[in-house]
Amino acid sequence: MAVDITQELEKIENNPNGSVVKDAIYDALLKLANAEGGGSGTTVGDAWFVLDGIKNATVGRASFSEIVID
């Protein structure tokens, strides 16, 4: 399963109380993508984090406060 987090967040960004809902969904989607993307044991999951524009994400063991590429 592919999870495009940025796309999901855009859907609710301008709704009333959007920031609260956005944070909750954001966290849930990150956890989902992390679990399913990493797989377990000898498997590789299907889900991908889409990190463009996202801050404070954890992918596998990596904690990103912000992502830049040198």
Add this chain to the structure above:
Amino acid sequence: MAITRAQVANISELAAWMQANAVPSIFKSVIYANSILTATDADDNVVLSIKGAQNGSDYLRAYRAENNYLEIAFAEFPNHSNTIEVIGCDNGFIIDCIVYYTSNYYSRQFCALFTKTNNEKVAIIFPSTLSATASSSYTTTLRHVAFGDSATIATTTTFTPEAGQQTSLTAWKTNPDPGAVSYTPKAFYLDMHSGYSSGIGKFVLNGEEYITNGYWAISCSTV
């Protein structure tokens, strides 16, 4: 690009995985005989050897030239009761060893990256030691080899993040000498990694797909 993940119990199984998944993308050949794994590059140079008989004198050697290699003993390399995981794609792979003391308490004993440089040399990068607290100092000492790179460079490189609290994807320089710089265009060191959880992750950044174990990120896009 296919991503492959496995857990291996010994060097023989590691050799079998490398033969299936890292030849010819990283190595030209991987041979396991007499308890020794030997890998060669496209020019038939021996670039890696691992002796894994678990008899106390075992080693991993990463060659920068014939008879010139970096070595770690099995005091640092996993040899028993550990989880040894390999994961990678055609652009590189990671050997990751984690010792689980309990389900919630563990430390990483070993984490090595195998990839290619911009000059198509085999690059091998591994730590002198890594622990779950390695990230707290924001400085990590690693040893690295790319066969044919200058033998005069230090065997250790102390890496310090460049930009405050940001995690960056940093191409590793296997030879930083001006005019002869070689680096790892498809594999990146995560300078603000977290060492406190296990697992792997996959992420997309600017349209490119990466896998990460938290220390390394390898691009698995074909471009």
